Amino acid sequence: MLDKYATLIKIENGYIMDQKIGESKVTIDHVASYCGFSKATVSRVINKEGSVKPATEAKVLEAIEKLGYMPNNAASALSGGKTGTIAVFLPDVKTEYYAALLTGLEEVAEKQFFNIIIKTQNNKKALLDLAINNKVDAFVLRNNGLQPFDHDVLVTLKRRGIPVVFIGKPPAESDSHAILIDNVGGARLMAHHYVQHGFKKILFIAGPEDNLDSNDRLYGFKIGLSELSAEIERLDVIHGDFLRESGYLAAQEALRNSTYDAIFAASDHMALGAMLYCRSRGIRVPGDMAITGFDDTFFSEFLDPPLTTVRQPMQDIGSIAMETVLRILEHHESRFQKIILPTQLQIRQSCGCTHA
Amino acid sequence: MLDKYATLIKIENGYIMDQKIGESKVTIDHVASYCGFSKATVSRVINKEGSVKPATEAKVLEAIEKLGYMPNNAASALSGGKTGTIAVFLPDVKTEYYAALLTGLEEVAEKQFFNIIIKTQNNKKALLDLAINNKVDAFVLRNNGLQPFDHDVLVTLKRRGIPVVFIGKPPAESDSHAILIDNVGGARLMAHHYVQHGFKKILFIAGPEDNLDSNDRLYGFKIGLSELSAEIERLDVIHGDFLRESGYLAAQEALRNSTYDAIFAASDHMALGAMLYCRSRGIRVPGDMAITGFDDTFFSEFLDPPLTTVRQPMQDIGSIAMETVLRILEHHESRFQKIILPTQLQIRQSCGCTHA
DNA sequence: CTGAAAGCGCTTACAG
DNA sequence: CTGAAAGCGCTTACAG
Numbered sequence A, B: 001m002l003d004k005y006a007t008l009i010k011i012e013n014g015y016i017m018d019q020k021i022g023e024s025k026v027t028i029d030h031v032a033s034y035c036g037f038s039k040a041t042v043s044r045v046i047n048k049e050g051s052v053k054p055a056t057e058a059k060v061l062e063a064i065e066k067l068g069y070m071p072n073n074a075a076s077a078l079s080g081g082k083t084g085t086i087a088v089f090l091p092d093v094k095t096e097y098y099a100a101l102l103t104g105l106e107e108v109a110e111k112q113f114f115n116i117i118i119k120t121q122n123n124k125k126a127l128l129d130l131a132i133n134n135k136v137d138a139f140v141l142r143n144n145g146l147q148p149f150d151h152d153v154l155v156t157l158k159r160r161g162i163p164v165v166f167i168g169k170p171p172a173e174s175d176s177h178a179i180l181i182d183n184v185g186g187a188r189l190m191a192h193h194y195v196q197h198g199f200k201k202i203l204f205i206a207g208p209e210d211n212l213d214s215n216d217r218l219y220g221f222k223i224g225l226s227e228l229s230a231e232i233e234r235l236d237v238i239h240g241d242f243l244r245e246s247g248y249l250a251a252q253e254a255l256r257n258s259t260y261d262a263i264f265a266a267s268d269h270m271a272l273g274a275m276l277y278c279r280s281r282g283i284r285v286p287g288d289m290a291i292t293g294f295d296d297t298f299f300s301e302f303l304d305p306p307l308t309t310v311r312q313p314m315q316d317i318g319s320i321a322m323e324t325v326l327r328i329l330e331h332h333e334s335r336f337q338k339i340i341l342p343t344q345l346q347i348r349q350s351c352g353c354t355h356a
Numbered sequence C, D: 001c002t003g004a005a006a007g008c009g010c011t012t013a014c015a016g
Helices: A028-035 A039-046 A054-067 A073-078 A096-111 A124-132 A151-159 A183-197 A212-227 A244-257 A268-280 A298-302 A314-331 B028-035 B039-046 B054-067 B073-078 B096-111 B124-132 B151-160 B183-197 B212-227 B244-257 B268-280 B298-302 B314-331
Strands: A008-011 A014-017 A085-089 A115-119 A138-141 A164-167 A177-181 A201-206 A234-239 A262-265 A290-292 A309-311 A338-341 A344-346 B008-011 B014-017 B085-089 B115-119 B138-141 B164-167 B177-181 B201-206 B234-239 B262-265 B290-292 B309-311 B338-341 B344-346
Touching (some): A028 A039, A039 A054, A085 A096, A085 A124, A096 A314, A096 B096, A115 B096, A124 A138, A151 A164, A164 A314, A177 A183, A177 A314, A183 A212, A183 A290, A183 A309, A201 A244, A244 A262, A262 A268, A268 A290, A298 B298, B028 B054, B085 B096, B085 B124, B096 B314, B115 B124, B124 B138, B151 B164, B164 B314, B177 B183, B177 B314, B183 B262, B183 B290, B183 B309, B183 B344, B201 B244, B234 B244, B244 B262
Parallel strands (some): A085 A115, A201 A234, A201 A262, B085 B115, B164 B177, B177 B338, B201 B262, B262 B290
Antiparallel strands (some): A008 A014, A309 A344, B008 B014, B309 B344
């Protein structure tokens, strides 16, 4: 067996590397040999099985530290253990929202020495391959609201005990873990602000008809209005797709036949679209028309006028989602099924407020 | 050996899965058994070794197809073969530029069934671990221009024959593969446009002093100016860090003691900062001051006035980088050492041009 | 509480 | 051109 340690020099209590640390491969066998226990035992302390005597655990840990040992995920995965990687399904990685999610996810994963596999296609077969061939330990799933994840696939994951955390509303089954934001609360606050401004004729540019985020925002907005028993003359709703162009078109269509005091768009991108339309028609914002959005994306602050909007903690959603999966992985449970993150009103000038 | 195929039913020429495709694990042994060759042979066709008789290759391929077989990367990696994953080092994944790079990288990787491991820390030890323990097949490296990649590490990769593709200027050694953009050409075009506008007093807001992109942009700008033997009264340079705030500060400082016709910032973010400063001081853009940038980030088009800038194909850089590594992986070479992608002048209104 | 041994699914000399 | 067998670095019953 010694030839296996050809690059090692024997020292009093084991072996030490003959080369610069990090330059050569060190395996569980090296660690075992160095500390005098079997690799089975080393494996047990690495995986925190708890069945190891504290004294020997300490020695193993010291050996690991000394040799700079890092477990080989591939080997571990192959033998049925952990893979050290989490699959993340996202519609894309370039839209600011998803890029921020990914940043949060990636940041905590990297800190905990987990890798991430990103899939931007909602692909059933790929998901199954990852799960069945033990390529990942868990999933973080975020759909684009249009093509939900296949129900059968989710059932398969559950049956195999593979943890899943959803970002945004999970599919029907109520027992999935999910990280959500307070859409209702944020829109409610916006409604209150609208009442303060005294807006009577309002256009709400919504997302797709069946989009839950959008629906919650509209719901919250209505609640907020009615809470203050505001006398609203008109609250029209036009559906867009969250993207800028649809906001432009919605404003164009709505303003053809009616007039409004204010436009509340379910996303900043659509608010920008509406703003661009107004600019093109010489409608002054906020002089002639107040416009507000939802999300607080990067550019909103720099628009002219700066956009009043509802801020959602995009990056935090990602980091909390990752923290949640990792916690489930470690404790086989999480204290919370659903975590709802707060949103807050970000008042700037597009609503008509003047800068402090 | 039959128990291994318990979930299979014997049919005339092999075995077929007893369950819904994709629901059960299918290994190289299943494929071998199904087509009647050894798994060594199956492995050879998967890895395109070329030493397999066409007829048997066809049968193996058919079996793979039939059974929906997907190789297990972990097993392959462990036995010294390919890992099917590429390491990508990026400063972050949320800045629009890097998010776009990642999109390009990810898109082609996913299409070719490669996974990506993202590292946002320029961490020597992590990089070495990935390389030495055969966790990835190749690297795509992009630094933030501040902390270059460790020279020793790069030498180690080279010695081990692990392909590396740089995004942006590679370290000194001239034989590395790199994807670059035409900084000089883009800035040169901007200079020509400045001459057309007749700007005489110009402020160039640069990146960090030793930043190669920034230096190339300044160089190209000067070239462009001198080519047309423009009579420039003044070309001042102030260094920023590419971020918005530094553009604001640079404008503030420069305008304290001098006047300018135009500001050319080495990034759109700094141009935005300068624009914001002007807005705060009541300096009209472009009426009193023309401002232009470099990058053509998402928001530039929507600023008021829309920003004239130099467009660089961010996402393409990522996809071409990934295509290049994958090509090297497959053919053990790439036809090109350096690939320089074109930039183009994007004229909008912040330079004083009026919309068509 | 610990170890010897089998096995995970591949690849790769080595033989033929 | 193809196969049998060893081995990659782990994990996990099974014994003790």
